[in-house]
Amino acid sequence: TVLITLGERGAVAATAEGLFYVPPIPVQVLNTAGAGDGFNAGLLTARRRGACWEEALRHAVAVATSILLTPGTGDCRPEDVRALLPRARVARL
Numbered sequence: 001t002v003l004i005t006l007g008e009r010g011a012v013a014a015t016a017e018g019l020f021y022v023p024p025i026p027v028q029v030l031n032t033a034g035a036g037d038g039f040n041a042g043l044l045t046a047r048r049r050g051a052c053w054e055e056a057l058r059h060a061v062a063v064a065t066s067i068l069l070t071p072g073t074g075d076c077r078p079e080d081v082r083a084l085l086p087r088a089r090v091a092r093l
Contacts, residue, residue: 001013001014001015001016002014003040003043005036005039005064007032007036008024009024010022010023010024010061011039011057011060011061012093013053013057015053017052017053017054018053018092018093019092019093020053020054020057020090020091020092020093021090021091021093022057022058022060022061022088022089022090022091023061023089023091024061024065025061025062025065025084025087025088027065027068027069027084028069029068029069030068030069030070030071031067031068031070031071031072031073032067032068033067033073033074034067034073034074034075035064035065035067035068036064037074038063038064038066038067038074038076039060039061039063039064040060041063042056042059042060042061042062042063042064042081043056043057043059043060045059045063046059046060054090057088057090058085058088058089058090059081059085059088061084061088061090062081062084062085062087062088063076063081065080065084065088066080066081066084
């Protein structure tokens with residue numbers, strides 16, 4: 001698996017299940033510190049729980065975006081992740 005985060009342009013992933021593009025969720029950004037780490041943590045957490053790649057990537061972008069909404073470094077509020085998850089999209093390439 002190869003995963004490349006593209007900052008404000010989203011992320012791409014090449015997996016055994018396919019090639020995916022993960023667009024960013026538009027929000028008012030307060031702080032970017034820790035968003036990439038949050039993306040990886042969200043992805044790995046979802047995969048560990050048995051999520052397919054598409055679902056794990058949706059979870060990853062929701063976690064990363066939740067971090068953008070806080071002034072602190074790497075802060076992630078579960079309620080923000082839950083609210084953002086329905087807006088998370090993944091496109092097969």
